[in-house]
Amino acid sequence: MILDSLLPSASTYAADINQLFDVITLLVGIPFLVASFLFFSFIFRFKAKGGQKAMYITGTEHQYMKWIHRAHVPILVFDVIIVVMAVNVWYRVKQDLPEASSTVRVIAQQWAWSFVHPGPDNVLDTADDITTVNELHVAANTLYHYKLESLDVLHNFSVPVFRLKQDAIPGRIITGWFEPTMTGTFDIQCAEICGIGHGLMPAKIVIESSEQHAAWVEQNSPFAVAALAAN
Amino acid sequence: MAESIRVEHAAHHDDHHGHHEMSFLEKYVFPLDHKMIAMQYMFTGMFMALIGGFFAYAFRWQIAFPGTEAPFWGQVSPADYNSLVTNHGSIMIFWVAMPVLIAAFGNYLIPLMIGADDMVFPKLNRLSYQIFLLSALIILASFFVEGGAFGGAWTAYPPLSTKAEYSLTPLGSTMWITAVALEFVAFLLGGINFITTAMNSRAPGMKMWDIPMVVWMIVIASILFMLSVGPLLAGGIMMLFDQNLGTAFFDPDRGGDPILWQHLFWFFGHPEVYVVLLPAVGIVAEIITVFARKKLFGYKTVLYTAIGTGVLSFTVWAHHQFIAGIDPRMANVFTVTTLLISVPIAEMMFVYIATLYGGSITLSTPMLWALSFIFEFLIGGITGIFLGASGNDIYMHDTYFVLAHFHYTFYPIAIIGTYAGFTFWFPKMFGRMMNDKLGKLHFWLTIIPFNTIFLPLFVLGAAGHHRRIFDYRNFPELSYPWMWDLQALATYSLIVMLLAQVIFFYNVITSWISGPVAPKNPWNSNTLEWTATSPPPHGNWPEGLPTVYRGPYEYSHPDRKSSDYWPQNEPA
Numbered sequence: 046m047i048l049d050s051l052l053p054s055a056s057t058y059a060a061d062i063n064q065l066f067d068v069i070t071l072l073v074g075i076p077f078l079v080a081s082f083l084f085f086s087f088i089f090r091f092k093a094k095g096g097q098k099a100m101y102i103t104g105t106e107h108q109y110m111k112w113i114h115r116a117h118v119p120i121l122v123f124d125v126i127i128v129v130m131a132v133n134v135w136y137r138v139k140q141d142l143p144e145a146s147s148t149v150r151v152i153a154q155q156w157a158w159s160f161v162h163p164g165p166d167n168v169l170d171t172a173d174d175i176t177t178v179n180e181l182h183v184a185a186n187t188l189y190h191y192k193l194e195s196l197d198v199l200h201n202f203s204v205p206v207f208r209l210k211q212d213a214i215p216g217r218i219i220t221g222w223f224e225p226t227m228t229g230t231f232d233i234q235c236a237e238i239c240g241i242g243h244g245l246m247p248a249k250i251v252i253e254s255s256e257q258h259a260a261w262v263e264q265n266s267p268f269a270v271a272a273l274a275a276n
Numbered sequence: 277m278a279e280s281i282r283v284e285h286a287a288h289h290d291d292h293h294g295h296h297e298m299s300f301l302e303k304y305v306f307p308l309d310h311k312m313i314a315m316q317y318m319f320t321g322m323f324m325a326l327i328g329g330f331f332a333y334a335f336r337w338q339i340a341f342p343g344t345e346a347p348f349w350g351q352v353s354p355a356d357y358n359s360l361v362t363n364h365g366s367i368m369i370f371w372v373a374m375p376v377l378i379a380a381f382g383n384y385l386i387p388l389m390i391g392a393d394d395m396v397f398p399k400l401n402r403l404s405y406q407i408f409l410l411s412a413l414i415i416l417a418s419f420f421v422e423g424g425a426f427g428g429a430w431t432a433y434p435p436l437s438t439k440a441e442y443s444l445t446p447l448g449s450t451m452w453i454t455a456v457a458l459e460f461v462a463f464l465l466g467g468i469n470f471i472t473t474a475m476n477s478r479a480p481g482m483k484m485w486d487i488p489m490v491v492w493m494i495v496i497a498s499i500l501f502m503l504s505v506g507p508l509l510a511g512g513i514m515m516l517f518d519q520n521l522g523t524a525f526f527d528p529d530r531g532g533d534p535i536l537w538q539h540l541f542w543f544f545g546h547p548e549v550y551v552v553l554l555p556a557v558g559i560v561a562e563i564i565t566v567f568a569r570k571k572l573f574g575y576k577t578v579l580y581t582a583i584g585t586g587v588l589s590f591t592v593w594a595h596h597q598f599i600a601g602i603d604p605r606m607a608n609v610f611t612v613t614t615l616l617i618s619v620p621i622a623e624m625m626f627v628y629i630a631t632l633y634g635g636s637i638t639l640s641t642p643m644l645w646a647l648s649f650i651f652e653f654l655i656g657g658i659t660g661i662f663l664g665a666s667g668n669d670i671y672m673h674d675t676y677f678v679l680a681h682f683h684y685t686f687y688p689i690a691i692i693g694t695y696a697g698f699t700f701w702f703p704k705m706f707g708r709m710m711n712d713k714l715g716k717l718h719f720w721l722t723i724i725p726f727n728t729i730f731l732p733l734f735v736l737g738a739a740g741h742h743r744r745i746f747d748y749r750n751f752p753e754l755s756y757p758w759m760w761d762l763q764a765l766a767t768y769s770l771i772v773m774l775l776a777q778v779i780f781f782y783n784v785i786t787s788w789i790s791g792p793v794a795p796k797n798p799w800n801s802n803t804l805e806w807t808a809t810s811p812p813p814h815g816n817w818p819e820g821l822p823t824v825y826r827g828p829y830e831y832s833h834p835d836r837k838s839s840d841y842w843p844q845n846e847p848a
Contacts, residue, residue: 048738051735051739052753066668066738069661072661076658077658080626080629080654081654084629084632087629087632087633088637088639088647091634091636092636093569093637098636098840099570099634099635099831100634100635100832101834102571102630103571103574103575104575104630105576109630109633113623113627116622116626117623120619124616124618124619127615127661128611128612128615131611131666131667132611132667133667134666135598135607135666135670136608138667138670155442197435197442198433198442199435199436199534201674205740209670210599210671211601212599212600214528214535214601231753232752232753234742234745235742236673238433238436238744239436240427240428240436240443240444243358244354244744244745244747244750245354245747
């Protein structure tokens with residue numbers, strides 16, 4: 046509700062994160078409003094009036110302490126709800142790795158992104174791979190694995206419309222997944238400071254329908270490009 | 277036990293304090309008096325805050341109005357921008373919050389509030405400030421060396437921070453980590469002093485539960501600091517070696533691990549939040565009890581929640597690293613521990629609000645600051661839940677939402693807490709009363725812009741704005757006109773807030789010179805510092821140290837007919 050009014054939701058798990066955000070807003074909003082109401086009403090109600098002495102309360106009396114104890118019940122219940130929902134979303138996005146129909150390699154460096162697409166044979170690390178700079182092409186409604194690498198410092202592969210973020214670490218290959226649900230062109234950002242060009246490495250994710258994507262792969266495969274050059 | 281230590285201490289006191297006239301150098305430059313050392317820390321911290329605030333102005337200008345010249349700075353280059361962001365954060369935490377809240381208030385208040393003539397180790401105390409000053413000079417000097425100041429964020433993640441070919445600041449990186457390490461050494465020395473003094477030098481009659489809350493809080497904070505800083509100090513030295521001696525602790529090419537640094541950093545970094553939070557919470561306890569004329573609601577409850585929060589704070593560090601490439605199963609554990617912190621912190625907030633119940637509240641300037649601390653910190657607390665929930669953090673991590681969240685915790689701590697304490701104890705520190713009208717004007721012109729800086733940033737963060745981005749025009753999704761309006765609102769608010777600080781300094785200077793002379797106890801407060809003259813002389817109570825008969829918060833006691841307060845040192 047809140048997040049999708051601010052930006053599009055373009056992955057299968059974006060809706061889960063949107064919902065989690067709304068639930069947290071509600072569950073922290075209620076205690077916040079109650080506490081602020083009490084806070085301000087006490088300030089106005091107990092303003093100093095001439096000659097009137099304040100009450101003497103030590104804070105150990107049962108009649109007062111019970112309110113503090115009671116307030117913990119909803120807080121604990123809310124905490125449990127938030128933890129359960131958060132862990133579920135986390136499990137789906139980060140711990141689980143569903144079967145993919147295609148895999149892309151994402152390589153971050155100071156200060157650009159390279160994307161390796163598997164090409165017409167749909168297998169990475171073969172001669173027909175398509176490498177692009179600062180532009181990732183994917184098909185909608187297709188489940189992708191990404192293999193994230195960094196050549197130098199930490200970077201972070203962030204696609205806000207997917208609600209996805211993952212640090213890239215030199216020396217490691219980190220595997221994750223996403224499944225786009227709509228077509229369009231969206232921002233990819235680096236979300237981990239990576240030197241003076243950190244704010245200057247924007248990239249695009251181009252989500253196409255599967256036909257358009259197949260056509261793009263066909264046109265851009267190294268063989269097609271070579272054939273075009275030979276003519 | 278306590279008695280014998282006091283006698284020894286008093287004897288020791290005579291030979292080092294003496295009664296000879298002190299030279300200017302002895303009194304102001306190399307003092308042993310805890311109050312003068314506190315003032316050195318206080319004013320160094322305030323000076324650094326002005327620099328940190330100016331940095332914020334320069335990079336906020338670039339964010340809101342990219343490509344235009346920032347008045348008094350000029351064109352902000354990407355390298356400038358990163359250095360400014362990095363050093364704004366480093367300075368505000370290590371050279372403002374720490375020296376002012378722990379060192380300045382700790383030094384000033386602990387001996388005065390427990391009825392001691394000075395710190396137990398005055399020379400360590402002096403050394404602590406000198407090392408701190410050196411560290412501050414190093415961080416400032418790093419702006420003037422070749423390559424400029426370090427620009428890899430205050431978290432200094434390697435390999436960016438360890439390899440000059442990546443950071444392009446060969447000297448700046450080394451100076452940054454050296455300054456931070458020295459600052460830690462200074463606070464280790466200070467912490468030993470605070471803990472020892474509070475445990476051993478209390479006035480006769482002052483039992484554990486008669487210690488004012490702010491003293492407890494500074495002691496707990498010092499213990500947290502000492503337990504958490506070791507790993508990071510070691511990490512800092514490893515980083516220094518990686519930068520300069522060719523070791524490979526954090527270098528993945530040669531078998532090191534950059535994530536190791538993150539663990540060392542955040543194992544300290546999260547408790548550090550509570551290290552600075554607790555003194556501010558203590559200051560607020562002193563102020564709301566005085567101006568509500570109320571006993572603190574549940575003295576032991578506050579103490580236990582502080583200890584509980586402190587202990588829990590050692591178990592949550594990896595919530596800063598959910599998406600940093602740690603084992604994803606770890607995130608589940610750290611989500612649970614992080615959300616658990618909401619229990620003691622909520623209890624603490626409830627207890628403070630409950631203290632107001634049935635009070636007789638006067639909204640003086642210090643009280644306004646103290647109350648605003650509670651409210652603003654509440655916002656900081658609840659927004660933390662969004663980020664502690666791992667599933668949501670996948671999206672929110674490193675956005676402006678995070679930035680706004682921690683400014684809603686650190687700003688109440690470092691700025692509001694400091695102003696609350698400073699305006700409250702000003703009469704004691706300088707022997708003059710501050711102008712209350714100017715004080716309130718300064719309060720409103722600080723607190724309103726503070727909210728209009730950071731509330732818009734929550735919205736921008738939720739809309740996907742990442743931190744530390746030099747120029748948002750490169751990202752079409754972050755360049756809608758309404759976003760630029762919010763960015764401009766935040767920057768203009770910051771400028772208003774910074775200008776409002778002129779009122780504060782004007783008020784301090786004019787009140788110090790010509791304010792009404794302060795009596796011993798202008799707020800009708802119970803604690804011991806108000807029984808010394810304003811300002812207290814060297815040795816605090818030359819006529820003899822006070823004796824304690826009761827707890828610090830006996831306001832409006834039914835057995836006390838003559839007045840609504842009952843000083844700790846007054847025999848029954």
